Amino acid sequence: MDDVTFAVLGTGGIGRRALEVSQYKDALTPVAACDRHGTAIDFDGLDVDELLEATEGNIDNEVATDGGADAAAVESGVKQHGEDLGVVASEQARPSEDPIQDVIDHGDEIDAVLLALPNYEHDFIPRTAERFIEGGYSGVMIDVLKRSRVIDMLDDRREAFEDAGITFICGAGATPGLLTGAAALAAQSFVEVTDVNIHWGVGLKSGYEDNRGTVREDIAHLPEYDIETARELSEAEIEEIIDDHDGVIEFEDMEHADDVLLERAGICDAGDVTVGGILDVYNDEKPTTTTVRVTGRTFDGETATNTFQLGDETSMEANVNGPALGYLKAGVRRNRAGEYGVFGPAELMPGF
Numbered sequence: 001m002d003d004v005t006f007a008v009l010g011t012g013g014i015g016r017r018a019l020e021v022s023q024y025k026d027a028l029t030p031v032a033a034c035d036r037h038g039t040a041i042d043f044d045g046l047d048v049d050e051l052l053e054a055t056e057g058n059i060d061n062e063v064a065t066d067g068g069a070d071a072a073a074v075e076s077g078v079k080q081h082g083e084d085l086g087v088v089a090s091e092q093a094r095p096s097e098d099p100i101q102d103v104i105d106h107g108d109e110i111d112a113v114l115l116a117l118p119n120y121e122h123d124f125i126p127r128t129a130e131r132f133i134e135g136g137y138s139g140v141m142i143d144v145l146k147r148s149r150v151i152d153m154l155d156d157r158r159e160a161f162e163d164a165g166i167t168f169i170c171g172a173g174a175t176p177g178l179l180t181g182a183a184a185l186a187a188q189s190f191v192e193v194t195d196v197n198i199h200w201g202v203g204l205k206s207g208y209e210d211n212r213g214t215v216r217e218d219i220a221h222l223p224e225y226d227i228e229t230a231r232e233l234s235e236a237e238i239e240e241i242i243d244d245h246d247g248v249i250e251f252e253d254m255e256h257a258d259d260v261l262l263e264r265a266g267i268c269d270a271g272d273v274t275v276g277g278i279l280d281v282y283n284d285e286k287p288t289t290t291t292v293r294v295t296g297r298t299f300d301g302e303t304a305t306n307t308f309q310l311g312d313e314t315s316m317e318a319n320v321n322g323p324a325l326g327y328l329k330a331g332v333r334r335n336r337a338g339e340y341g342v343f344g345p346a347e348l349m350p351g352f
C-alpha cells in the first residue's frame with residue numbers, strides 16, 4: 001500500500017495512543033493532530049515521541065466539545081505540568097481558535113482523518129464530518145464512537161459523503177469495532193444468527209487520569225444516568241461514583257452500536273445483540289475476559305455458539321487503536337477504489 005497520511009482529531013486518552021500505535025503500522029504517516037486548544041501539523045510526519053512526551057500527564061479532556069467548557073470542566077482542571085494546555089505543550093503545535101478548521105484547511109494533503117473526539121453531544125461527530133464536507137474534503141474519515149443512535153445520524157448524511165468522495169468508517173474501535181468485526185466473522189458458520197452477546201472487561205492500564213473522558217461516557221451508560229446528566233457531573237461526583245462501586249463498575253444492556261452495525265451488515269437484527277461489560281478503573285488487570293458469543297443455526301440443522309475471546313493481557317488502548325488504524329487503512333483502500341459513503345466494521349468483513 002502506498003503511503004497514507006492521516007490526522008488525529010482529539011489527542012486525549014485515545015488519540016495519543018492512536019499516534020503511538022501508528023508507528024507500528026506500515027505506511028502510515030501522522031501529519032496532523034489537534035485538540036480543543038491547538039494544532040500540530042507537519043507534512044514530513046509529526047515527531048510522535050516528542051508530542052507524546054510533551055503531552056504526557058497533560059491531556060485536555062475537558063467536558064466540552066465545540067460548545068465551550070462548562071463549570072464541571074473548569075473544576076476538573078486539566079492535569080497540567082506546564083504552562084500549556086493539551087497538545088500545545090508540544091513544540092510542534094500552535095494554539096488555535098478553531099483547530100478542526102486548521103485540519104480541514106489542509107485536507108487535500110490528508111488521506112484519512114481519525115476522529116478521537118468525545119461524544120457528549122451525539123451530533124458532534126456528524127457535525128464535524130459536515131464541516132469536512134463543506135471544506136471540500138474527499139478522503140477517509142473514521143471514528144471510534146460507541147452510541148447506536150449516532151450511526152443513524154451519519155447514515156442520514158450518506159449521500160453528502162458520496163457526493164464529496166468521502167469514505168466514512170463508523171464505530172471502528174474495540175466495541176463497537178474489533179468485536180463487531182469478530183462477530184461478523186463468527187457468524188459466517190451460520191445461515192441464521194439468533195443471538196450475539198458481547199461482554200467486555202477493561203482494566204485501565206494507562207490509569208484513570210488519562211481516561212477521564214471514556215470513564216465519564218461509560219458512566220452515562222449506567223441506568224441512573226444518561227449523556228446529559230453524566231456531562232454535568234463534577235470530577236468529585238465521578239470519583240464518588242467510582243468509589244461507591246469500589247472501582248469496579250458493571251454495565252448491562254448498553255447502547256453500543258454493535259447492534260445497528262451488525263444489522264446494517266445483514267448479520268442479525270439489532271434486537272438480537274446485547275452488550276455489557278465490567279470496567280475496573282484502578283487496576284491494570286481485566287476484571288473479566290472480553291468475550292463475543294455468536295449463536296446461530298447451520299445450513300445442516302445444527303445450533304451452535306461460536307466464541308471469540310481477547311487475551312487478558314491486551315489493553316483497551318491496544319484493542320481500540322490497532323483495529324481503528326487497521327480499519328482506517330481498509331477505508332483508504334476503498335476510497336482509492338472509488339467507494340464512498342458510510343461503512344461499519346462488520347461491512348468490511350466477509351458478508352452474507
Ligand SMILES: NC(=O)c1ccc[n+]([C@@H]2O[C@H](COP(=O)([O-])OP(=O)(O)OC[C@H]3O[C@@H](n4cnc5c(N)ncnc54)[C@H](O)[C@@H]3O)[C@@H](O)[C@H]2O)c1
Binds near residue numbers: 059
Ligand atoms: N469504540 C471503543 O471501543 C472506544 C473505546 C474507548 C473510547 N472510545 C471513545 O473515544 C472517544 C475519545 O475518548 P478519550 O478517552 O480519548 O476522550 P478524551 O476526553 O480523553 O479526549 C477527547 C479529545 O478531544 C478533544 N476535543 C474536544 N472538542 C474538540 C474540538 N472542538 N476541537 C478539537 N478537539 C476537541 C479534546 O481536547 C481531547 O483532546 C470517546 O467518545 C470514547 O467514547 C471508544
